[in-house]
Amino acid sequence: MTKMSHAFIICSANQRKRIPSLFIIDVSDQMEDDKLNILEATKLHKSYGNKFNKQEVLKGIDIRIQKGEFVSIMGPSGSGKTTLLNVLSSIDQVSDGTIQIENQDMTKMKEKQLAEFRKNHLGFIFQDYNLLDTLTVKENILLPLSITKTPKKEADQRFAALAKELGIYELKDKYPNEISGGQKQRTSAARAFIHEPSIIFADEPTGALDSKSASDLLNKLSELNQKLKSTIVMVTHDPAAASYCSRVIFIKDGRIYTQLNKGEQDRQVFFQDIMKTQGVLSGVTYER
Numbered sequence: 001m002t003k004m005s006h007a008f009i010i011c012s013a014n015q016r017k018r019i020p021s022l023f024i025i026d027v028s029d030q031m032e033d034d035k036l037n038i039l040e041a042t043k044l045h046k047s048y049g050n051k052f053n054k055q056e057v058l059k060g061i062d063i064r065i066q067k068g069e070f071v072s073i074m075g076p077s078g079s080g081k082t083t084l085l086n087v088l089s090s091i092d093q094v095s096d097g098t099i100q101i102e103n104q105d106m107t108k109m110k111e112k113q114l115a116e117f118r119k120n121h122l123g124f125i126f127q128d129y130n131l132l133d134t135l136t137v138k139e140n141i142l143l144p145l146s147i148t149k150t151p152k153k154e155a156d157q158r159f160a161a162l163a164k165e166l167g168i169y170e171l172k173d174k175y176p177n178e179i180s181g182g183q184k185q186r187t188s189a190a191r192a193f194i195h196e197p198s199i200i201f202a203d204e205p206t207g208a209l210d211s212k213s214a215s216d217l218l219n220k221l222s223e224l225n226q227k228l229k230s231t232i233v234m235v236t237h238d239p240a241a242a243s244y245c246s247r248v249i250f251i252k253d254g255r256i257y258t259q260l261n262k263g264e265q266d267r268q269v270f271f272q273d274i275m276k277t278q279g280v281l282s283g284v285t286y287e288r
């Protein structure tokens with residue numbers, strides 16, 4: 001019996017022209033992609049508890065997110081979605097693994113440096129809005145700019161543009177307890193976008209909203225994602241919410257299970273795909 005041995009050569013498209021080999025792995029596309037990654041998380045592990053009573057919630061997760069993507073993270077309750085979002089956004093520390101945002105390794109930063117990075121580069125939208133009750137809608141939205149000491153004129157211009165875009169400009173002098181849940185969440189979305197962060201992290205942003213307010217918010221997020229080329233990473237358990245995204249990553253028991261790309265599909269078709277995958281993930285089978 002003859003033994004075959006193959007040489008695999010990893011090269012770019014230019015090099016490829018010069019190498020007359022059958023066994024070439026062309027990584028030129030991948031190299032191109034890597035340049036655009038705004039977030040790269042590698043071999044993420046996260047455990048809670050102590051050595052006698054340890055619960056491993058994230059069991060080796062790799063995620064790459066490109067600039068301008070609107071990605072959602074789905075998975076059954078307790079699968080580690082919030083934990084994943086919290087470590088990606090540096091709200092919580094990983095047990096092992098690395099997270100790079102804009103080529104900066106978050107896992108190597110000291111707390112002070114991390115706080116600085118968060119306020120300049122990250123935006124957050126939480127399920128329960130996290131607005132300050134003693135500040136008006138406008139003051140809440142301007143908060144990230146007052147922290148970064150943006151000049152007042154520029155801050156006012158950015159506020160007006162964003163608040164009009166999100167349909168809350170008229171509410172600018174109201175307090176959070178004077179507006180609806182949907183309006184509160186659009187206020188918190190404006191606050192997340194105002195300092196033009198590298199990434200916006202949203203944990204179940206529609207979780208407390210009725211379906212009309214939820215679809216209003218998602219339409220606005222999707223419009224802002226396209227107009228401003230902002231990158232959004234959203235955790236949701238709702239297939240309808242996920243269908244507004246360009247990619248859905250499913251996690252199960254702390255590992256990536258699969259992912260779906262919307263591509264050129266219509267949102268309704270993508271929604272059906274997400275529903276099916278979610279069904280398979282939770283053990284539901286479809287019968288004809």
Ligand SMILES: Nc1ncnc2c1ncn2[C@@H]1O[C@H](COP(=O)(O)OP(=O)(O)O)[C@@H](O)[C@H]1O
Pocket residue numbers: 048049057075076077078079080081082083084
């Ligand atoms: N701070 C914590 N301390 C201990 N266990 C936690 C903590 N946060 C989350 N967990 C556990 O990690 C698992 C995943 O939780 P979570 O990330 O909130 O899931 P999901 O958002 O997908 O519902 C759950 O079993 C939860 O009890």
Ligand SMILES: [Mg+2]
Pocket residue numbers: 081082083
């Ligand atoms: Mg959660």
